[in-house]
Amino acid sequence: MSATESREARAAARASHEANPVLTIDHVSVDYLAQRTVHAVKDVSLTLGRGEILGLAGESGCGKSTLAYAINRLLKPPAVVSSGTISFHSREGYTIDLGSLHGDDLRAFRWDRISMVFQGAMNSLNPVISIRAQLEDVFTTHRPEMSKKERRERCGELLERVGVDRSRLRSFPHELSGGMRQRVMIAMAMALDPQVMIMDEPTTALDVVVQREILREITRLRAELGFAVIFITHDLPLLLEISDRIAVMREGEIVELGGAVDVYTNPQHEYTKRLLASFPRLTGERGDFARGSHDRTAGSHEAHASNDGRGAE
Known part of the structure; x- marks a missing residue:
């Protein structure tokens, strides 16, 4: 060029x-x-x-x-x-x-x-709730018509899209590294296709x-x-x-x-x-x-x- x-x-x-x-x-x-x-x-x-x-x-x-x-x-x-x-x-x-x-x-x-990844996002996850439950909460609130199966499949897709294995849906925040928690927050922010x-x-x-x-x-x-x-x-x-x-x-x-x-x-x-x-x-x-x-x-x-x-x- x-x-x-x-x-x-x-x-x-x-x-x-x-x-x-x-x-x-x-x-x-x-x-x-x-x-x-x-x-x-x-x-x-x-x-x-x-x-x-x-x-x-x-x-x-x-x-x-x-x-x-x-x-x-x-x-x-x-x-x-x-x-x-x-x-x-x-x-x-x-x-x-x-x-x-x-x-x-x-x-x-x-x-x-418009979604947001907050400052100090690594500490924004609820420490006593699984990653799956926190991701599913976004769909339960904003997409109530989705079935439980659809929500779980979408959560797995979101994690894989940001480079985290979907098996981590069962994990709690303290079981993830800082980088993985940050990726989860980015996945949560892009969940609804903002x-x-x-x-x-x-x-x-x-x-x-x-x-x-x-x-x-x-x-x-x-x-x-x-x-x-x-x-x-x-x-x-x-x-x-x-x-x-x-x-x-x-x-x-x-x-x-x-x-x-x-x-x-x-x-x-x-x-x-x-x-x-x-x-x-x-x-x-x-x-x-x-x-x-x-x-x-x-x-x-x-x-x-x-x-x-x-x-x-």
Whole structure:
């Protein structure tokens, strides 16, 4: 592929989120109404393309998780969405204003259209209930018409899809390794074939080998199933490996947003430049940290551009 073709492919990948959006965040702000009001998220606007992996990077406390909870309507007092709208664009062709959902409508929407892998997900499983029972609970709640046999077969398929043997359905969480528990949580999040999956630091506390395996699974599943991902982490090099675009967040604001290759090779904001320069490697200059080559990251963009629209099928 020539340099011109490569640039065109990356441009197509960047433009896809505007041509075929699945989620639109429009001037959203979130405040914590304590004795002194904390402006945790400030006037954030983002568009998530169908089938896109959007990385959300930033230091601890910058508002990444608060934004994720706002999207899924999981904020608890004293947190409130003080302004803005969040809209979900279904593949069936209609749009839902998430702020208008309440009660049963909101419960039916969550996990079915937008699911979430929570921060510290390895500890999110109930320690005294088997993996089978916890997976089946998703179908019992959201797909009550399914028979017991259908639920059990589907649970086994989900585990195998994330690389866990279905015999582990009989296991309890403490009998699984950290990586396997994380895979179970990803299986649970994709159980109802959601169109958007929010992953809040899903590889935290995993060793680098298991991290690599989890990232590979996420990329593969996105390619197979066509769901979009908002991947939240403070690990910018990790995002450069898997993301189509990256948003850099600081003190509640998006200070930079662009294609992953562009953010790596030509950062615009001073904070992004300092983030890139802060990661050393065993050899080479400070900031020369990418786990793979720049070309491999670019190749990921080209592949996404050539497969654009898969999630809309």
